[in-house]
Amino acid sequence: MPDQPSHKPSGHVGDVPGDEAPAVLRADARRNRERVLEAAREVFAAQGVDAPISAVARRAGVGVATLYRRFPTRTALVTAAYAEQLDLCAAAFDEALADPDPGRGLYTLLEKVCATQAVDRGFAPVFMDRFTDSLAHDPERACAEERVAHLVRRARESGQLRADFDQADITLLLVASSGLAGQPRDIALAASRRLLASFFQAFQTQLPGPLPPPARLEPPRRPY
Amino acid sequence: MPDQPSHKPSGHVGDVPGDEAPAVLRADARRNRERVLEAAREVFAAQGVDAPISAVARRAGVGVATLYRRFPTRTALVTAAYAEQLDLCAAAFDEALADPDPGRGLYTLLEKVCATQAVDRGFAPVFMDRFTDSLAHDPERACAEERVAHLVRRARESGQLRADFDQADITLLLVASSGLAGQPRDIALAASRRLLASFFQAFQTQLPGPLPPPARLEPPRRPY
DNA sequence: CGGTAAGTGGATGACACCGTCCGTTCGACG
């Protein structure tokens, strides 16, 4: 690659036919990009990933066109907005696998994921899409499944979890927990903790211990 | 009131200013009304109460206007569509209170409600709105709360449920269970059963028993 | 400081759903 004067990346004319992404943005563009992402996180967290794009743009103090240029499709925006958080999840995953106490590792991981699901209305769909099997055309997803299976097996074999605990119960817990999304933050967190704890309690081999306090959640009044 | 020839109900002119409901419908009208309600149940079950009205009309083989005349607002349609099912719930409620074994009564009741929630995407919001407290301007709702409290208290005092089981946990279970809606029918049912059983298991005072089989549910791929 | 292309925001057309209006159909009664 010939030495570039540090700016103007991929600037020479005949780079690649479909070459459209200037890799380095103008200062204001980069600033706006960040504002959009932050706005997206806020709006998606509050209203879910189906929230109107214009709402994100408005919140970011930016025109719709600006947003669409940077993120041509809703999926692109959603993906970018949750990229960091998904990486955090992957890290938490590694931590769980590294924990010498398999039961605790699994529990801590689920605690994090469930809490995020409860607090952020948009998170669950993205997370499910990223880390969950089923069709699993994506190797990463298959790998995640693999690792969950490993965690579950270890916890079971260590005698901390009942033999009839199934890997599918993880999915069940996650899906159930995703129903908590949209509650006021504190309540959602408390509910999430209580749900996870009781679910685990059921599969515990040891004597039952105390549970986190109950959460007095107000059922979602759907405006039908 | 002058004698009416048996048809033409409320037909005399100056009945009440806003008098609009002819109490007895023409044969075809009544038939269409039923078809609309059935279609509504099907569509709402599959797509939720937010489904387009036109979809209901199409499925019923009826024009939109027909539907709107009979059910001027979405709420009216939803309410009418779920009226029977809500009555069933009320009945199940009574059964639960009548059961000499308080634990079993509560469990059976929740089993029914959770199953319905899992199978019918539109049911949860309606049910929550009908039977759940919070603002409770509605006396019936307050009463329902009252009765749930009674059930819970009895089950706790009979020693079947742990002391730290809270009435709010019922709501938690229902909200969590509502997250299962939209899955394929069989899977949703299995998941619902498993979730309920493990949740209860956690609060059981007796030794842990067997659980219903795990449900291999496929996480909802939201089309964002 | 000036030129230029990247960047911007608002206007715009396409689309889906809502809820009403109106000309037509057909059930009920005489």
Add this chain to the structure above:
DNA sequence: CGTCGAACGGACGGTGTCATCCACTTACCG
């Protein structure tokens, strides 16, 4: 069987979201 009005259904205007286009602005480099 004829009449009348209840009931019907498709068409239509209104609204909100999506995604694109275009004329203006401005950051960056020489």
